[in-house]
Amino acid sequence: MTDLSFDIKFSESCLSHDGRRSSTGIATVDEPAPTFELNFNSSILTSSTLSSVKRSQVINQEKNLHLQNGRRISLKRRENQALEIEDIVKNKSFDVGIKDIYQSMELQSMVTPTQQPKRSKKISTELWAEKWRPGNFLELAGNERTNRHLLNWLRKWSKAAHGESLPSEEESLDLLQRPQKKILLIHGPPGAGKTTVAHIIAKQLGYEVAEINASDERAGPEVREKVHTVLTTQSFSKKPVCLIADEVDGSSEHGFIKVLLDIVSNDAKATKSLHYSNLSKDKKAKLRRKLLTRPIIAICNDVYTRSLDRLRAVSEIVAFRKSSTRSVKERLKLICDAEKIDISERNLNAIIDITDCDLRSSLNLLQFQGEKLESILGDSDTKRKDSQLSWFSIALKLFKRNTKVEKKVQVKELSTLLDTSGVYERVSNTCFNSLHSLTYQDAQFGKLAEIADWLWFYDCISSSIYEHQAQEMSRYGTLIPLKMFLNFSDPSNTHETVNMKNSTNQYFEKKKVVNEIVKSIHSNLEASLFSSLRRSDMASQTLPYVYHIVLPNFKNMARLISLKPEEKIKLTEAAKVLKEFGFTIEQAKDETFTYIQKLVPPIDTVVNCQNDLSHQKSLSAHANQILPYIEIELKRLNITKRNLANSEQDFKKLQGSSKRRNIGLASSSNNRKSRAASLQEGGQTRDQLGTSIDFFAKSLNRDGSSGRTTPAPQTNSQRGTTGRIWVRYNEGFSNAVRRNITWEELWNF
């Protein structure tokens, strides 16, 4: 007794202040009671001290003692239940049979492990979900019809796997008396019993189960090897193997699914050739090895993921639904009876409701919350499984005010929904998209203005999540949809007013296109321009003006042939700029399949911001009108800068191949407009000798940048003496002429 009280005292002082320990020593000092209380009842320290004092005295004896603060506690001696060999030896001091010792040792080893978890009332090491996993077909709860379907399918394999013939001829069998579809794909919500059913049915029909699940490495050659071994070898039990591929809908399962698909397709090929053609024995044996003689069952939650697209086509698909409430309840009752749990009907219903007919999680709930069920069911929110409500139904819920429920209640419901679904981003974006199509009451844009600030908050949160990986911020994200609810929910909103379409994507794509164009223009610029033009300014500052510079406007657009000299300068300037920016003119077809001239890269898509169609049309019409003339100008620029020797050489070559080209030209004269003149010049075919070189009907392989290298310039007069120039008039028509012209005519037309 005394040493106990001392012990407490000592430890208290020891705990409270280190320095006091030496001064107080062993004596009990009357001090004001410390502020904290210590209960040494269960402390290891005390119990070990106790037992070391005198065990024989304390056995089966209760101890009452006073604590410093006046409380009374009673200490119970812990019973030592372990059978000790020592005792046996002591009791029978002499004739100790070795058998007895062995026996007791065995006993001890059996007893000790069960003693460890003594703290909890019930002793069980097994999860109920595993313990009560149905062991045979009859124990399965719910989905009876599907279960039978599965059984049927597997039964069809009997011929191939077991070699036994089926009782009745079924028409859904293939040539080798196997089911038509070689893979069974089971899908359904978690906890519906897919895995269990697959295992049970396989067992029931005498298969050895080989399971490959997500915990196994399922990529690359390893899995291929594994699957092949499983499917082709015999097990020790002489039973055929049934391959169960669990959880195949992960994103990283492409490799595994490829393996399955390969097996099926190989099998299909082998079956065909085996059946229809007469092959040598050797070959047949070889083919037979490729045959699939074992059933494969694949299991997934979501059958419509992209990775399963191809597997779906070749497999028998079985949908598992949630088990019915009734069958779940029956099963739960059975288990409760067996586990001796007294549970009311109401609570059972509540459990099923919480877990959404998921038998496994119901069992987990029952096992681990068994005693405190009442308290859980009180606040059912906490234990609820993450609901699978899609983001658009949440968005719809947000805007559709339920008049029967109080606003407060609805907010709470939505908040849990958003918290558990974790799709606040999608929801918020949808909210923003449909903001203007909603019906709601607003005075002077007060609500909208408020939302603008909340959207800023949303932007802050999402950028901090992305930039700083501040995931903890996402918990505030649900506030934005809730605010939307408070401001905009109205009973009259339907799914029509809520805009699910994400319009941002469309603009995002467009932006990408524009950026790509600007980038290509910018990176094609020569060094000095490249450095003086900022890419970020191109679209807003430079290109709009350049667009107008390269497409000059004239007083008389109809008679562009007879331009005044000062107007021709504009054309030349335009061509120069065009060349400098690396633009080319190409022919394309518009929506009405008429030929139009286009600038490439398409600068007009960058420059035109207005949605106005007529505006765009007038611009493109103008471009179409002027571009042919600019192109001539562009050609001329290239010519004048070419050097003499080169052109002479080309000219000789050209004469040699002129016949060939004439044919080409005739075929390429499908121009829309009857052109005033079309012109052929020998010098410019440096790059495209032998192809058609009509100015207007474009040669296909013309390299737009061919003119960018700048050899020594050459004068017109020089050129005039070196070669003849052919002009084709009304080319392609019956009244076509071919005659010599002079340079003067050409430059001044």
Added chain:
Amino acid sequence: MSLWADKYRPKTLDDLDYHGKISNMLSSLALSGDFPHLLFHGPSGAGKKTRILATLRQIYGPNIEKLKVDPKVFVTPTKRKLEFNVVSSPNHLEITPSDMNNNDRVVIQDLLKEVAQTETIDFTHVSEHKKNRFKVVIINEAELLTRDAQAALRRTMEKYSANIRLVLVCNSISSIIEPIKSRTLLIRVAAPTDEEMGLVFEKVLKDQPEVAKSFPADETERQQIYSKIARVTDHNLRTGLLLLEALYSYNPSITIKTPMIMPDWENVIKKLAIGIVSERTVSKLQQSRSDLYELISHSIPAKLILKKLTIEFWRLVDEDSKIKNTDTVKMDIVQQASIFDERLSLGSKDIFHLEGFITKVMVVLEKNVL
């Protein structure tokens, strides 16, 4: 060099048309053969780059114009390959941080060190140009350098100052960190005035007599056109010259009445602003959202949209007779604009904030309409 803006770009310090003081300072810098790190700032189109190149030309001679573009490949610490273009001449090179997104720190560190650690040895000019054995690195759009990159820069600037000179070019020095400002000589190049721009335009036209024919012969009339151009382009000489050329190209002849060629996006913004001031409804908001989307998708910077919108609102409020308390309304609009400008810089969802701005402007207007 066929755009007027490039064709008539002054090549030497003596050719520069305005900011005589700066030119003098730069030429004395160039004469000494050495210069400190420089930080040029000022609005775009004011002539920062022109002045830098002219200075470099004075130091290194015409070599500086032999530009070439080299694609460079960097490997980021995350093993991602990063390719961007470097414009370089034998004596200098130019980089633009916006090409490299968030990896500019790596580029700054690696590239500058690489340049700085290789000493240029020029045997031909050893005697006369002993001093300028350094290479010049021009960093365009320095305001877009991330903080990390700027921090990486500051030590390099000191450590390798024997071999390297940095010239930073930026529009605003507000996002340049203090240590860099203290290590550089700040040179502000202000936008040219109406007269200065007119001077340049006049020079351009004088050089091309055929072109000048399309413009009015009377000098005051021409000046009027010039100042109109200056106003429309925000005194950006570069765009001013482009506009002048576009006007010439697009119109048979130019008079005072010739409408200015506005980029399409500016027209869209103008229309948008008019619509908002005259009609404040939710359907208008919806419509303006699609306009905003259109503008953003044409790669018009959101901040520019905000700025132009604000200016338009400001103008419209003055003109609209139905709006009372114009001064407070204008103040409120500007205040909202500054709030949303901040949001645009900090946030990433431009459309939210642009629309938010419009909504707030509607609120302001709604309260003050008779």
